[in-house]
Amino acid sequence: MPIEVINLNHSYKEGTPFEKQVLFDINLVIDDGEFVGIIGPTRSGKTTLAQHFNALHIPRRGKVLVDGVDTKDKQADLITVRHRVGYVFQNPDYQLFAPTVGEDIAFGPLNQKLPGSEVEKKVREAMDQVGLDYKTLYNRDIFALSGGQKRRAAIAGVLACRPRILVLDDVTAGLDPRGREDILAVIRKLHRRQNITIIFISNSMDEVASMAERIIVIDGGRVLMDDTTKKVFARFAELRSIGLELPEVSVLIDELQQAGFKLPDGILSVNEALHSISSALREMEAQK
């Protein structure tokens, strides 16, 4: 169930003196089972682009096809599109609105008009998937949750709709390292075990580098790069010039290379770095 974006343009406040174009001629295809990272400076249009994937924005110029369904089509069943493409928002406070965790997660399935037993089953499964305890948390007041738990509840609320594609809009922002790792583990599991397509928007290059297989770089509303993670992060200078930081591992490797160490390009994980640095050191020992 791929997403196809064809010549997409988008302007905010169209037809007013404040009109501002934020997306320019975007073309891309996201296939089933991919894990795609979207990065770019703030206000580059990442969120606006992603909200076209599940028909929250309807294109005026250009097209977005989800499973071949044109979201612009007046006859299109947008409810189904929105259930297939789940969207987890930047701020869980906008998403969680029911008084209790259980009721909030049940919101999606209830909109699908499923029978009560089916709804409960989906809620239980969704809570399981994100690691929220059904027994203790089902009746918990939403406002009594911690930041990390709120994120998980927000993800569960979307998972309960059984999406095949999941858009995650900067879902680790403002979490402590532990909460962050937990959420990332949940996302990895969803991708590996259920083969859910993940579209992962993030401002943390370390996260994107360790999670995504393919990266789309957006700058000023245009697609600047669209390639495998290794190839994108190999283009150091360009990324820096648009104000993006590099993954910490890449920065370290870069500095070591400049200091004269012979290290291969495209190292992104701590483990890879450890191996290549130690083998480089061994080689140097041997040469002495």
Place this chain on the structure above:
Amino acid sequence: MELTKNITLGVYLPGKSFIHNLDPRTKIIAATIIIVLLLFSRSYPAFALSALFIAALIIFSGLPAGYVMRGLKPMLPVLAIMWVFQLFLFKDPDAAVYFQWWIFEATEAGLQMGNLIILRVLFLFTITTFLTLTTSVVSLTDGLESMLKPLQAIGLPSQELVMTLVIALRFVLILAEELEKIIKAQMARGVAFDRGNFIQKTRKIFPVFLPLFIGAFKRAEELIVAMDARSYTGGKGRTKMKTLHMGRVDLGAAALMIIYSGLLIYIITTTEPMI
């Protein structure tokens, strides 16, 4: 999904026209005079004159007329309901009856009453929108504050009142943005805000208001802290960076207002009222 697009009340569009350059006090007084005169207008010629006058103002201001009127769009259903109510429920035993069913009677008097109310609302809305579009919030506050100052003598906290008003105006846009985010989050989980009949649509609105109100209270609290942190203690002892001055343009505006008011009062007193 873009809600803020249709909100023009409380938005300021910078410009260089003479209307933009007027002292805010002049603009506030002029707007008040226009509004009061509108409330006395009861005949079509009177409304026609006001329409001409306001159209001229909009042209002089250089604002896109379409944008000034855009804010009316979301109000149209409400206006339509008001019109229907007046048409069928306004009772006048002497008026000609067009149509009758059960207790509902469409009379000529009702029709005229409906038209009158719609016209008034349209004009009130246009004038207030026009005022905020051509006057920045800061100068609007300064103007109001300096006009309310004499009332401090009888214990009216003018600065605080004006501050409250400004915050309320600001919150219109903030709340609209917040509302948009909440609606999107619910749409993402399968609520079809754009489908269904009137009652179904209305029912979908309720779950939106809970997070909206919670958000508004949170924001209000944050605002209080921010104001406290910057030592806001109300109006006492506050001075202004920019002091207001009336100039020649304001004199011109006053002359224009006198001509318009004189003409309008003449028309109001000599023409046949609608009802």
